[in-house]
Amino acid sequence: MGITAGLEHIIRENEPLAPYTRLRLGGPVEYFVEPTHVDELTEVIRRARQEDLAIRLLGGGTNLLVRDEGVAGVVVNLAAPAFCGLEVIENGLLAGGGVQLAHWIAAAVREGFSGPEQLAGIPGTVGGALHGNSGTHAGDIGQWCCGATVITRNGEVLERSSDDLSFAYRQSSLNELVILDATFQFESEPAETLTKRMQKLWIHRQTSQPSSLEASAYVFRDPIGVSATSLIEQSGLKGTKVGGAEISERDPNFIVATPEATSADFVQLMDLMKAQVHERTGVELELNVEIW
Template identity: 50%
Template sequence: MELLKGFEHFVSQNEPLAPFTWLRIGGAAEYYAEPTNVNDLAEVVRRCREHDIPVRLLGNGSNLLIRDEGVPGMVIRLNHPSFSEISVSGQTVTAGGGARLAHVISTAVGAGLAGLESLVGIPGTIGGALHSNSGSHGSDIGQWTVKVEAMTRSGEVVQRSGEELQFAYRQSSLDELAILKAEFQLESVDAGELTRKMQKLWIMKKSSQPDGDQSTCCPFCNASDMSAGTLIEQAGLKGTSVGGAQVSESQGNFIIANADATADDVLRLMDLIRSRVHEVLGIELQNQIVVW
């Protein structure tokens, strides 16, 4: 096929996406690519544009719900090591869009650079975290970000800095197709003390999440200065299930996908939660999770 010509070594068809997501459910991508470098990525993006094929970026799948019927078009994952490089220079940490947030945090902390440690325990990649300005413990990734390199939908590489970088609660101005690289300006502190702080934050974070081996997602944003978890608990929804999808018994804003769950079960459970919270508390919950 014309679209795939020359890309056979890193593009596949009808690729199941469930194994790449934290919920481990949902259908396949019509086309799936793991480019090995920026040039390959640009070529695929341009070829898809020529053929009018929609393109989506997949990070670590911790904020994604893939519908059961799958995803039309091309899904690209920056899984090659060339997209995951991390380096430190003075107080600046530079990381690829495919780098795991956890690796970037531990590199910064090891170098005695403070700021990102508040995000410890959030699963995902730098690209995914910047896309929705991930945050925790009153801090978010945007506040430390000084420069971003991204690829546009026409395959052009652009730099964003200063006024072009705007972040708000779970939102960023980065609407380019792919986040390729980011620079974080951090604060020098004692590495030993910082490591102890990160360990404490990690324990707190883990105690607020369901067991690590469960297939899970964090479906809603906080609302009206209240955590979504508290609102869901106040609406009496802990443990509520639809098909194989269940609101966590321990943490309100987590949905667990049991072995027999479908993406449709999760969507129906989310609808039920939204309407019950609105009915009981008069508050409209907004999705945090991205639905494909």
């Protein structure tokens, strides 16, 4: 039967992935799927399993590097309205996995829910942020999550309650194939206070990291007790280039891709950074960005 039969309206073959990622790099995927509701999504997961095709979830594409040769199998994009609902509930929010993190933060601030304003400026979606427990030194998204609906690699829809959720630095027990939606609970604070805090953090980010117009990635996780940024700086790497990939002058834990860059340039530069930091400081850096 194949994977596309009867689902031609939501599946595109050989779709370039670069436009769906922040880095705008890399080749096409065999099957690109944009389901319009959950039943279509579970059917695609079932068929991919039957056909023995790898299947991956795309969020905002802000933490992904797609290789130049592209990706085998299936990539699912949760951009349809069915996956992007955002609802105010008692003391919190219910958000679809495809909701833009910026919209989730804005809703929380508007409702006087404190915490999310500290994540202002992190790009991507709620699903992507929960998958990697994204955050800053002021807080990570997982600390407000008290339940989620997920889909497993078998296509089973499950409810995960707060009892079986755990989060640590850039780690999340929400590791099923799809985070469909999640509920969040917050403390209250006046919306004006939250707005001011959010604006301050936002301005700080605009001056301390690559601009939102630049194709960039936040490359390494912070080792315990030290920032990756300072280790890269200490290793004298600021401004280093490989082909069209360049370490950011603003924050050397970001690599910026110029229009000439390839994914291979990016990988080579990350390898060089890792090797030099290890040689100069003895610390083994761990990748934050995911390579597909």
